[in-house]
Amino acid sequence: MEDYPKGFSSFSEGVETSRKKLLTSIEFSPDLTFIIPGGNIGDHLIWAGTRQLLDGKPFTEVSEDEIEKANGHTAIIAGCGGWCKAYHSMPRQLSIIEKNFKKVIIFPSSFDISVPAVKDSLMKTKAMVFARELISYNQIKDICEADIAFDTAFFFHYSKYKQQGNGPLYAYRKDREKLKNEINSSVEDNNDISKTSKNLNQFLKIVAKHNTVHTDRAHVMIAGAMLDKTVYYSPSNYHKIPGIADFSLHDFPVWKKK
Numbered sequence: 001m002e003d004y005p006k007g008f009s010s011f012s013e014g015v016e017t018s019r020k021k022l023l024t025s026i027e028f029s030p031d032l033t034f035i036i037p038g039g040n041i042g043d044h045l046i047w048a049g050t051r052q053l054l055d056g057k058p059f060t061e062v063s064e065d066e067i068e069k070a071n072g073h074t075a076i077i078a079g080c081g082g083w084c085k086a087y088h089s090m091p092r093q094l095s096i097i098e099k100n101f102k103k104v105i106i107f108p109s110s111f112d113i114s115v116p117a118v119k120d121s122l123m124k125t126k127a128m129v130f131a132r133e134l135i136s137y138n139q140i141k142d143i144c145e146a147d148i149a150f151d152t153a154f155f156f157h158y159s160k161y162k163q164q165g166n167g168p169l170y171a172y173r174k175d176r177e178k179l180k181n182e183i184n185s186s187v188e189d190n191n192d193i194s195k196t197s198k199n200l201n202q203f204l205k206i207v208a209k210h211n212t213v214h215t216d217r218a219h220v221m222i223a224g225a226m227l228d229k230t231v232y233y234s235p236s237n238y239h240k241i242p243g244i245a246d247f248s249l250h251d252f253p254v255w256k257k258k
Helices: 011-025 041-053 064-069 090-100 116-124 134-140 200-208 218-226 240-248
Strands: 032-036 060-063 072-077 101-109 128-131 145-148 168-171 212-215 230-233 254-256
Touching (some): 011 041, 011 101, 032 041, 041 200, 041 218, 064 090, 090 101, 090 116, 128 134, 134 145, 134 240, 200 218, 212 218, 218 240, 218 254, 240 254
Parallel strands (some): 032 060, 072 101, 101 128, 128 145
8 A cells, every 4th residue: 555645654643633733723822713614514513533533622602693703812614625727715714804803714624726715815814724635635735824733533433333234325416516417416315414414423334334435525434434334435626535535544444446
């Protein structure tokens, strides 16, 4: 098995190195505000992992609707995919956040700088920006202060959900990030659990009760791998999913669907 990029020789080393990088970035902050953009249930896994990463550190949590009123010393912007062609609300949100905080850190996210608003925002920002895979990192490393770390979903504690499952889960997206001409979402028993689940608990229980996962959702892929399932992923309409798989999931039975 080839080495992990950026000096990560294994998954566990990648997790611990990423943990250290992210916690070091906020080490001397007198106050912390955790800003949560909008998202689906898969994004809830990012948020839950971040909360567990920050366990023991006092912080204020702010929702998307409260961003304009939030202020303080250090803002942590939750990782997300809101920096791509299909969804790119984050550049606007970043400009608001930077006016109200002295220090801003964007936790591990994916970026597509072919989107003008995304590139322009990152070229102007003074924020510390973490990519969650190498494709995004290579795009942003020369235009802003950038580093790379695992998606914060990898800091979530999955152990209580682990169980032996049966049968396949098909969880393909039907939204505008779906790859054009991709037919997987039309399979008869498709369940886009990132949209249909009532909460994160239900989302994880659905993944846990299957033994294989077929998806084009990044956090369905991550949850499947962390819950010891065999995962077959298809790409969405940009590099996020294969990027995360290649960067973070070498040690798991996660395969690109042929």
